Amino acid sequence: MSNDSLESWSTLNASWEDIGAENGTDLSPKDGFDYELSPYLIANILISVSILLFSIFGVMGNGTVTWFLVFCMRRNPFTIFILHLAVADLGALMSLSSFLIMKVLSSFSDTITNLHLLSVFECSFFFMYNTGQYLLTAISMDRCVSVVFPLWHRCHQPPHFSTLVCASIWIISFLLTVNGMVLLIFTVTRYPFFYLLLVNAMLCLPLMTVSTLVLFIKVYFRSKQRKKGKALTAILLALLFFLFLAFPLTCVLLICFFTPLINNNVESVTISVALLCSCLNCSINPLIYFLIGRNKRARSRESMKVILRRLFKEEENCREKREVPVQTRM
Numbered sequence: 001m002s003n004d005s006l007e008s009w010s011t012l013n014a015s016w017e018d019i020g021a022e023n024g025t026d027l028s029p030k031d032g033f034d035y036e037l038s039p040y041l042i043a044n045i046l047i048s049v050s051i052l053l054f055s056i057f058g059v060m061g062n063g064t065v066t067w068f069l070v071f072c073m074r075r076n077p078f079t080i081f082i083l084h085l086a087v088a089d090l091g092a093l094m095s096l097s098s099f100l101i102m103k104v105l106s107s108f109s110d111t112i113t114n115l116h117l118l119s120v121f122e123c124s125f126f127f128m129y130n131t132g133q134y135l136l137t138a139i140s141m142d143r144c145v146s147v148v149f150p151l152w153h154r155c156h157q158p159p160h161f162s163t164l165v166c167a168s169i170w171i172i173s174f175l176l177t178v179n180g181m182v183l184l185i186f187t188v189t190r191y192p193f194f195y196l197l198l199v200n201a202m203l204c205l206p207l208m209t210v211s212t213l214v215l216f217i218k219v220y221f222r223s224k225q226r227k228k229g230k231a232l233t234a235i236l237l238a239l240l241f242f243l244f245l246a247f248p249l250t251c252v253l254l255i256c257f258f259t260p261l262i263n264n265n266v267e268s269v270t271i272s273v274a275l276l277c278s279c280l281n282c283s284i285n286p287l288i289y290f291l292i293g294r295n296k297r298a299r300s301r302e303s304m305k306v307i308l309r310r311l312f313k314e315e316e317n318c319r320e321k322r323e324v325p326v327q328t329r330m
Contacts, residue, residue, distance in 0.1 A: 293311030
């Protein structure tokens with residue numbers, strides 16, 4: 001794989017040197033730091049710093065959720081989905097942070113190793129990013145079925161349905177990412193992830209939008225005598241934030257694929273903003289769990305472990321209460 005093919009392929013890899021060159025400034029380290037920074041370069045630097053800062057909190061939050069669900073709580077079909085989603089968000093944040101760090105380092109060294117590492121981190125980010133989309137789509141559909149057809153959902157769901165769905169999603173996402181990497185290696189197309197992004201926009205977006213709308217109607221417009229579940233409210237908020245923060249990256253990249261390049265600087269900043277939105281989406285789920293699961297009447301501060309246990313235990317208790325009448329009738 002040639003050096004030029006790597007540079008031309010990477011949609012996210014709009015180098016800061018190109019921004020400086022287009023504005024008449026040379027950003028090579030040999031000229032020292034005596035150059036005028038363009039507004040586009042400053043915007044990219046500020047956005048990259050913001051992504052790294054938010055990634056730190058996101059990695060801590062998703063790491064805490066992952067550790068708690070693996071070691072501190074008995075898993076159920078609902079928490080299995082949440083566990084895999086936290087792992088996907090954690091991987092996406094770590095890949096994006098590594099990509100940005102290598103991006104800065106590659107600005108001072110044009111070695112082929114840096115370009116290969118950039119491609120590896122970018123492929124890893126797309127893998128985790130798409131896995132998160134598929135997992136949240138599966139979660140939204142599962143919650144939608146559980147609310148619309150509760151009896152069918154608890155009586156006809158296979159014992160290890162959640163595990164099988166999550167494993168299938170990881171395998172499918174991995175195969176699609178490998179397919180993109182093969183297209184990259186053999187330079188079959190300039191945009192190897194184009195079809196993957198198109199599938200996300202045509203499949204995940206409609207399914208998630210319909211499921212979110214159904215959940216919103218069933219939860220907030222049903223009888224006031226029935227208590228709204230905190231876990232379902234947390235999923236609703238996660239879906240809404242996902243629609244507003246995660247899908248813009250897919251839309252921006254698809255627009256860049258379909259429209260000719262008018263201004264590389266504007267495109268680079270737009271993609272950076274979309275990456276920032278994706279970073280916020282991957283980091284916000286633990287905050288949603290914390291805010292929804294905490295006891296507002298408690299005077300003392302509660303640990304994250306207690307809050308997560310209350311949030312996810314409620315879903316397990318509700319499931320057990322629904323299964324008792326079915327077993328009694330039998």
